[in-house]
Amino acid sequence: MKVHRFLNIAVNSIKYHLETILNFFNNRSTNANAESFNSKIKLFRPNQRGVRDTQFFLFRLEKLFA
Numbered sequence: 001m002k003v004h005r006f007l008n009i010a011v012n013s014i015k016y017h018l019e020t021i022l023n024f025f026n027n028r029s030t031n032a033n034a035e036s037f038n039s040k041i042k043l044f045r046p047n048q049r050g051v052r053d054t055q056f057f058l059f060r061l062e063k064l065f066a
Helices: 002-027 032-048 054-065
Strands: none
16 A cells, blocks of 8 residues: 555656656756755855845855855
C-alpha cells in the first residue's frame, strides 16, 4: 500500500513539472542562475540582522549583487 501511494505521488509530481522537465531537454534552460542568486541572498540576510528598514536592505542587496 505504501509503495502504491509513493508511486502516485511521484507520478503526480512528474505530471506537474513535466513542462519544465521537457524544457531542460529541449532548450537546455534551467533556473540555476535564479537558484544561485537566491542562495546568495540567504547568505546575505544573517549579516543584516537588526536592519528594520526594508528599503535600506534592498539598497544594500542591489549594490552588492547588481
